[in-house]
Amino acid sequence: MELELFDHTAGQVTSAQQELVSDLLQFAAKKLALTDNTEMSLTFVNNPEIKELNSKYRNVDRATDVLSFAAEEAGDETPIIMDSELAAELPVSLGDLFVSIDKVNEQAKFLGHSINRELGFLVVHGFLHLDGYDHENPTDEKEMFDLQREILDGYGLTR
Numbered sequence: 592m593e594l595e596l597f598d599h600t601a602g603q604v605t606s607a608q609q610e611l612v613s614d615l616l617q618f619a620a621k622k623l624a625l626t627d628n629t630e631m632s633l634t635f636v637n638n639p640e641i642k643e644l645n646s647k648y649r650n651v652d653r654a655t656d657v658l659s660f661a662a663e664e665a666g667d668e669t670p671i672i673m674d675s676e677l678a679a680e681l682p683v684s685l686g687d688l689f690v691s692i693d694k695v696n697e698q699a700k701f702l703g704h705s706i707n708r709e710l711g712f713l714v715v716h717g718f719l720h721l722d723g724y725d726h727e728n729p730t731d732e733k734e735m736f737d738l739q740r741e742i743l744d745g746y747g748l749t750r
Contacts, residue, residue, distance in 0.1 A: 592620040593630035593682065600692050604635045611707055612714050619718055619742045631685040631721060633714065641691040656694035657713040659720035662686040685721040690714060704750055711748040715739050 594616055598604050612633065620629060636644075638654035646652045648660070662684040690713050699709035719735055726732035743749065 592617060592625055592627065595630075595632040597632065597634040599634060599636045599640060603637070603692050608707065608710060612710065615711050615714060615742075615746050615748070616718060618746045619715055622738075622742055622745065623722060625722075626683060628681070629683045629685060631687065631718075633688045633690065633717075635692050636689050638691050638693040641689055641694070644689055654691060654694060656691055656698060657717040658689045659717040660687045660689075661721050661723075685718075688714065688717040688721065690717065708743075708748050708750065711743055711746070712739070715742050 594613055596609055596613065598609070616631075616633070641656075641658060642652070642654040644658055645655050648658070690710070692710075695706060695710045695713060699706045702709065716739060719739060724731070724735040724738065726735050
């Protein structure tokens with residue numbers, strides 16, 4: 592999977608954390624059997640920037656931990672007719688994730704686990720949203736949260 596990482600935190604995200612996130616997302620992509628031409632971006636931000644995004648796109652005027660902007664929502668696709676070889680070469684964009692490193696630190700402290708565990712949890716949670724999972728009802732929530740736990744535990748980021 593092609594992953595672009597952006598750091599808007601003036602260096603608050605370490606290179607080790609960026610590597611962790613990259614490796615974890617590659618692990619998750621393999622778990623979901625995504626094609627090699629799948630792509631997405633992840634931007635690390637601080638609370639003011641994520642608050643602005645949350646307000647603008649969700650009409651919620653507060654900072655949040657993670658925002659997922661899927662490239663294509665179910666049913667939004669416009670069919671394009673092309674041969675299978677060309678279709679296989681085109682990248683599949685999942686979309687964009689934004690993670691507040693301030694919230695990562697706050698929530699890790701509050702929950703009593705490592706910053707890396709909280710960072711991994713939020714990244715996988717957002718990644719699954721980009722891939723079409725949600726937790727709008729109990730059945731979907733169980734499916735998403737079980738998969739989330741399976742990915743984190745399989746990678747070694749247990750509680």
